[in-house]
Amino acid sequence: xxxxxxxxxxxxxxxxxxxxxxxxxxxxxxxxxxxxxxxxxxxxxxxxxxxxxxxxxxxxxxxxxxxxxxxxxxxxxxxxxxxxxxxxxxxxxxxxxxxxxxxxxxxxxxxxx
Amino acid sequence: xxxxxxxxxxxxxxxxxxxxxxxxxxxxxxxxxxxxxxxxxxxxxxxxxxxxxxxxxxxxxxxxxxxxxxxxxxxxxxxxxxxxxxxxxxxxxxxxxxxxxxxxxxxxx
Numbered sequence: 001x002x003x004x005x006x007x008x009x010x011x012x013x014x015x016x017x018x019x020x021x022x023x024x025x026x027x028x029x030x031x032x033x034x035x036x037x038x039x040x041x042x043x044x045x046x047x048x049x050x051x052x053x054x055x056x057x058x059x060x061x062x063x064x065x066x067x068x069x070x071x072x073x074x075x076x077x078x079x080x081x082x083x084x085x086x087x088x089x090x091x092x093x094x095x096x097x098x099x100x101x102x103x104x105x106x107x108x109x110x111x112x113x
Numbered sequence: 114x115x116x117x118x119x120x121x122x123x124x125x126x127x128x129x130x131x132x133x134x135x136x137x138x139x140x141x142x143x144x145x146x147x148x149x150x151x152x153x154x155x156x157x158x159x160x161x162x163x164x165x166x167x168x169x170x171x172x173x174x175x176x177x178x179x180x181x182x183x184x185x186x187x188x189x190x191x192x193x194x195x196x197x198x199x200x201x202x203x204x205x206x207x208x209x210x211x212x213x214x215x216x217x218x219x220x221x222x
Contacts, residue, residue, distance in 0.1 A: 004156070033210070043157070043200070043212035056209050090156050101147070102210075104156030 002027065004093050004105035012111045018079040021108045025072050025093030031055070032074035033102065034066060037088040049074055050096045078110075086112045117201045117213040124219040131188040133216050135201030138182040145204050146177060148186045150197040151215070157200060160186065191220045 005024040013019050025032050033048035033056075045058040049068035068074045072093075078085055088109050092102035118136040125131040137146060145164050149157040161168055161175045163184070168175045174187040188195055198215040205211070 035210075035212075042214045045210050045212075058209065092156070101159040101162065102149075102157075104158070106154075106156050 004091060004103050006089075006091055006105035006108050008108060009106065010109045010111075012113060013081050014113050015081055015083060017081050018077065019081060019110060021076045021078075021089055021091075021110075023074045023076070023091035023093075023105060025074070025091075026103055029093035029095055029103070030072055031094045031096035031100075032068055032072065033092050033094075034074070034076050035090045035092070036060070037090060037107070038086070043090070046076070081112045083112050086110060116211050117203055119199070119201055119213055119216045121214065122217040122219070124221060125188075125191045127193060127220050127222050128190055131191040131195065131218055131220070133186040133188075133199050133201075133218065134183065135185070136183045137201070137203050140181055140203055141205075142181075146175070146181075146184050147202040147204060147210075148173070148175065149200045149202060150195075150218075151200065152197045160199075191218075193220050193222065196220045 007022045031050045034046040035043050037043045046060055047066050048056040052068045063079045066076045088107045090104055090107040092104045094100045094102050145162050147162040148160040151157040161170055161173050163175045163177050177184045196219050198217050200212050200215040202210055202212055
């Protein structure tokens with residue numbers, strides 16, 4: 001079974017631009033969650049989508065948004081990029097059942113210049 | 114939200130047991146403890162999880178104290194490939210994950 005796929009692997013943007021990251025979950029998984037990882041803050045939960053609906057949300061500004069499609073693929077968008085948005089963005093998929101383990105992708109490394 | 118506290122770093126000799134502690138004193142009765150590890154530049158990898166009872170799988174053992182305020186991950190025979198950052202995570206009843214800063218485990222030959 002193919003793992004969680006994130007594209008692109010690396011991305012360079014400038015301040016003020018917007019960016020869209022993509023995540024394809026493991027086949028059959030209906031939940032996709034997103035995380036931001038920085039050296040200063042560690043791994044932080046952004047949001048989770050299940051069956052095309054946002055089910056949980058972390059403490060991030062509205063510039064961070066996401067969506068999930070009917071095939072469970074998910075995209076994350078960051079608008080008006082700031083230098084502090086430079087991070088590794090990870091997505092994880094699961095069946096969506098309670099207390100189900102997560103499978104992570106390798107992440108997208110975003111650099112904002 | 115329940116939060117976790119882990120030592121920032123630990124080291125262990127290859128072939129010896131690595132015991133990684135985690136405090137989660139605010140955990141609620143139905144919140145699970147999960148352990149993941151992250152090798153540099155990769156996504157976190159699931160290791161084990163538990164609620165009340167001790168658990169064991171092919172990778173590790175998880176010991177949870179009776180009051181559930183702390184747990185220990187045990188890698189019985191550490192290898193160089195076990196060098197990674199280990200995260201102790203509590204998944205809240207709302208489904209949110211709090212990762213904490215993790216423990217950098219270094220296994221030396």
